[in-house]
Amino acid sequence: MDNKSELDRYWMQRALELARRGIGVTSPNPxxxxxxxxxxxQVCGEGWHxxxxxxxxxxxxxxxxxxxxxQRLKGGTxxxxxxxxxxxxxxxxxxxxxxxxxxxxVVAATIDPNPAVAGHGMEALQASGLETALGVCEAEAxxxxxxxxxWSRHRRPLVLMKVAMSLDxxxxxxxxxxxxxxxxxxxxxxxxxxxxPLRWQADAAMVGVDTVLADDPMLTDRSGLRRRRPxxxxxxxxxxxxxxxxxxxxxxxxxxxxxxxSKDEAxxxxxxxxxxxxxxxxxxxxxxxxxxxxxxxGEEGILTLLTETGTxxxxxxxxxxxxxxxxxxxxxQIMGSDxxxxxxxxxxxxxxxxxxVERYGNDLGLCSLLRDPWETGSRN
Numbered sequence: 001m002d003n004k005s006e007l008d009r010y011w012m013q014r015a016l017e018l019a020r021r022g023i024g025v026t027s028p029n030p031x032x033x034x035x036x037x038x039x040x041x042q043v044c045g046e047g048w049h050x051x052x053x054x055x056x057x058x059x060x061x062x063x064x065x066x067x068x069x070x071q072r073l074k075g076g077t078x079x080x081x082x083x084x085x086x087x088x089x090x091x092x093x094x095x096x097x098x099x100x101x102x103x104x105x106v107v108a109a110t111i112d113p114n115p116a117v118a119g120h121g122m123e124a125l126q127a128s129g130l131e132t133a134l135g136v137c138e139a140e141a142x143x144x145x146x147x148x149x150x151w152s153r154h155r156r157p158l159v160l161m162k163v164a165m166s167l168d169x170x171x172x173x174x175x176x177x178x179x180x181x182x183x184x185x186x187x188x189x190x191x192x193x194x195x196x197p198l199r200w201q202a203d204a205a206m207v208g209v210d211t212v213l214a215d216d217p218m219l220t221d222r223s224g225l226r227r228r229r230p231x232x233x234x235x236x237x238x239x240x241x242x243x244x245x246x247x248x249x250x251x252x253x254x255x256x257x258x259x260x261x262s263k264d265e266a267x268x269x270x271x272x273x274x275x276x277x278x279x280x281x282x283x284x285x286x287x288x289x290x291x292x293x294x295x296x297x298g299e300e301g302i303l304t305l306l307t308e309t310g311t312x313x314x315x316x317x318x319x320x321x322x323x324x325x326x327x328x329x330x331x332x333q334i335m336g337s338d339x340x341x342x343x344x345x346x347x348x349x350x351x352x353x354x355x356x357v358e359r360y361g362n363d364l365g366l367c368s369l370l371r372d373p374w375e376t377g378s379r380n
Contacts, residue, residue: 005136008107011035011079012137015109018048019057019081019144024227025050027203028301030148032057032082036065039075039104044068051228058084058094062101074102081141083112083134086121095124105131109141113149113374142374147203147303150324150373155298157305158373159322162198163314163342164191164329170339171310172214181216181243191329191360195308196223198327199231202306204297208313209237218247219308230255232302236288236313240267242276249274259288259296290320315343318350324373326352328366 018033026032026049034057036045045065049057058080065073078084084094084106098106106125111118111134122132142149150158164186165171171186178184185192199205200223207219212235221231233256235242240262242249248256252275261283262268268278281292290313297305307317317323350370358365 007041008079008133008136011037011077012081012107012109012141014046015057015079015081016137016140016144018046019141022048022050022057023144024200024225025052027051027147027229027303028151030082030145032080034058034061034081035079036061036069036073036103037077037079038065038069038072040072041077042072044073044076054091056085056091056094057081059091059097062097066101075104076101077105077107078103079107079136081109081137082145083108083110083118083121084125085112085117086124087117093121093124095121095128098125099128099130103130105133107133107136109136110134110138110374112152113145114152115376146324146369146373151298151301151303153373153376156294157203157297157302158324159294159317160198160202160304160306160325160327161314161317161323162195162306162308162327162329164195164331165342166331166333166335166339168334168336168339169342170335171342172340173335174338174340178214180214183215183217186333187329187331187363188361191331191363191365194329194358194360194365196221197225198306199223200225200227202231202304203229203302204232204234204304205306205308206234206236207307208309209235209239209241210312211308211310212237212242212246212248214310216243216247217308218251220251232257234259234293234305236260236293236309238262238283238286238288240264240271242271244270244274249276252276259293261286261288290316290322294322311341311344315345318343319346319348321371323370325367325369329360330364330366332362332364 015033015035019031022031033048038044045061047057047060086093086095147158199221219233235258257277259279352368356367
């Protein structure tokens with residue numbers, strides 16, 4: 001690797017650090033970071049995007065750079081984790097700001113995943129005589145914005161499936177061996193704490209009503225980290241069995257939505273009086289249609305959905321090809337065949353090519369991408 005490549009990687013890593021500051025506060029926009037070097041190669045500006053502050057990362061960094069570098073900004077270099085935009089939305093094009101600043105070079109980690117704009121930002125910079133480079137730290141940059149990529153390309157959220165299970169793939173004791181409406185912990189507290197960052201990074205979290213009846217979860221983001229949008233808490237409840245004394249209803253602040261196929265208007269209105277949103281969808285085989293749920297979330301700009309569901313929904317989501325990434329938390333215990341399985345009746349095995357492994361005390365965390373949200377293809 002030559003010195004230029006090493007420097008590019010060094011500064012892009014810094015831009016990625018900045019981009020991560022936007023997690024939780026950029027949605028439905030991507031998390032982006034930018035570093036500006038002056039003509040002498042010295043840092044003169046840094047920035048990252050926050051949705052409510054409007055400025056994209058490049059503009060935020062350029063404003064600081066203009067104050068500190070002055071004329072030294074001309075001939076400088078910008079490192080940005082996502083291709084600069086070349087269109088007008090809530091703000092003007094970042095490409096125009098970079099060109100107007102007199103920069104000589106722009107290095108981007110990855111193209112914009114939106115097919116309508118992908119590559120056009122880099123083309124605009126090149127047409128104005130700027131030197132460009134693309135693909136530095138690309139894998140890390142794409143990992144950061146998997147939700148934005150899935151939504152941009154398919155208008156559906158990225159689906160992250162979280163499952164806590166025993167070594168033999170069980171998620172709860174056998175029926176009758178567990179007090180209903182009380183959580184039964186499979187994994188350790190350390191592993192459970194690792195779930196909170198997943199909720200923080202997600203726009204929505206989903207359970208089935210069977211999970212509510214069994215465990216009575218709150219499904220809240222307890223990470224303590226800053227977020228712009230309240231976590232949307234979702235329950236799939238075909239027959240509207242949601243108990244009115246559940247913790248989710250007790251803590252609802254217009255942030256809980258129930259998807260159902262029930263036409264029981266009295267029950268729907270009763271739930272709505274408890275500050276719940278109820279979405280009635282057409283049934284598929286008597287169940288809530290998962291594809292239509294994802295479509296509805298996409299319409300609302302939900303980029304990432306975390307599923308914390310039980311056997312039936314875990315199986316349906318995987319079998320339907322709707323899961324993008326899995327997070328499995330495995331406890332070193334064997335619960336036996338009478339215990340509740342994480343999955344049942346899979347017609348075809350799900351093969352995982354690459355697995356990231358973490359340890360949480362004696363528990364293991366396994367994470368893997370099942371399908372690349374940056375690629376075009378199936379919309380499921």
